[in-house]
Amino acid sequence: MINFGILRSLVALRLLRILRDRTSLIWLLIMPMVFSFLMGQLMGDWGGGSAGSLPRCLVVAPGSGAEVDSLLAPLQDNAKFRLDRRDTTIAEEVVRDWLDRSRITAALYIPADFAETLGDSTAAPLRLFYDSDRLSSQTVRTVLEESILRGNAIAAARRLVREDESAALLPGESRAFDEATFERWWNDPRVFLEAETLGRVETEEFALTRASQHVGPAYIIFFVLMFLMMSAKELVAERKDRTLARLVASRASTLDLVLGYFLAGMSVGLIQAGILLVLNSLAFGLDYGDSVAGLVLVVLLTAGVASAASILLGCVARSTAQADGLGMAVTMTMAAVGGLWWPLEIVPEFMQTIGKALPTGQAITIFHDLIGRGYGVAELSPLLLGLTLWFVVLISLATWRLRRHALG
């Protein structure tokens, strides 16, 4: 039977101790905000400040000229990809391989005699290799088609004007727009696209476009974990000075104590995460997607896992110094491998697999899916279940160890 009065007392005690401790407040709120802001600035915006992080569209254009520049102009400034223009020929096999390994998102071949062909009024084929499953690749094709359409419209108009100029016109005479002739030229375009898709089935691509979309949630997870792991030493101190023994010998049951410690830690984690979520939204305009339930679940589970891990560490560590060292080591490792310092999407596949097995990797992937892919609870459920599993394992171990090690 759970005693809610005891749970309330333990949670209130923990919050009171944190509120009275300025150092705790700094690590609870100030440092996460400072880090989120600084790292957001340092990493730049994936949509603008750092073009290097965008998918690459390779343009193989051995020739040059105003026609080529005009064709490529609409592709220059795009939020989904960046152009990488080469003036030497690259073998199609190489391009296919790069595309397959996601080194590029699309490749456009512009013939060396593109400008001359247009001048001869003969058709100029462009070849595009792309991947229809990738948003950035699709965008390359769409923007390119728009550019070709525009170019062909201009070319048709020019041909119409040239034809008109060749016919004699009396002074003061004007000529009406010859729609039939224009349509004839329009249906005989100078430039056309031969697009070839690899037909490869691929999961949806990484769709974050701004650094804060990663840095914001990553630092929420990181600081919630770090703060709670660092506070594990308090439990060690309570074991050593026998405050815990005093608690165990009070009317509180083991379940009351574990739940009390757990809820106290979770409350702190939720307060920290809640404030940072709001601040990220207000300061960096971060949009957490449409699934409020998904967001609430990931925050609850993240705080829950961190709180349970903190109790377990507090029961396992032999001294406060050891709790500090172990807590920092575990936090840093989980952060690095779990993709809090850089997105898991950019690390090798085997590291992604390892990262996504960790609670940090699961939590940040859920945030990415919420923010970048607009997923809901149904799509997030495998990762949410993973986090739940971590929580169940950690809280079970913590319960077992707490009673066993109450005497220090």
Place this chain on the structure above:
Amino acid sequence: MIQIENLVKKFGSIRAVDGISFSVQKGELFGLLGPNGAGKTTTINVLSTLLPPDGGTASIGGYDVAGDPSAVRRLIGIVPQEIALYQDLPARDNLNFWGRLYGMSGKALRMRVEELLEMADLRQQAGQKVETYSGGMKRRLNLVVGLIHAPEVLYLDEPTVGIDAQARGRILELIKELSGSGLTVIYTTHYLEEAEHLCDRIGVIDRGSMVALGDKEELIDQVGDQDHIRFHLPTARIDEFTRAFSGRQDCVVSGVVRGKMELLATDGARLLPDLQSWMTAQGEQLEQLEVERPNLETLYLNLTGRGLRE
């Protein structure tokens, strides 16, 4: 109030508590005396339900510590040897927390907190963080926290360790007051003067076993009422001395104890002039003289062959 029969607690192959038995009456102040590592704290841990016993039985107020720990916990208060307080909080917040943990609230809690602050003489410092307190103040607060829920039984585990004589005196005074109010107290210590001064009855514990049990007078009677006189005597004079004093009615020559000649005298003060005269007659000085009245230390030495602080 407290009944313990053949209590055993083992840690691996070590029997930290090895079949001890004793009982404590309601309102009694019972001392558990023994050196560090004797098994006092382990006994308290079992009686506090923190450790399950491996053998024997222990009951508090009729409730078995192993069978009904929840009922036992409602009756007991513990004062650990360590300062088991939240040192980053003031005394009042500490007392409020422990009071709420025991289901107290509102006016009843406020009144109890003020009463205990008064008892611990900490009303003036009640708003200051515990970490700023002196050792004696911390000890007093540590003690009254164990009383917040008005327990029927209080375990005091070496509550005066690490504080100066003045602060210790204040704590002992407080414990005397508590005992006088009808509270049942088990007091563990390795300071025999504290046990002699405070306790109604004393159990002497060594290596997990109860080696003596009774009130102070009963225990001292076990060593007899003779004074122990020890002094330095050159080895060449030992036989001569033994011949001279072994025929007397008022003393017995024990022999060499801890490097010194020892006599057991019914009245040490009356024997000393004769001893001085004999030594002078032999051309020797009476040096390194010790006269020891029988006390618990003597008893402990007799029973275990070791001092309490060894």
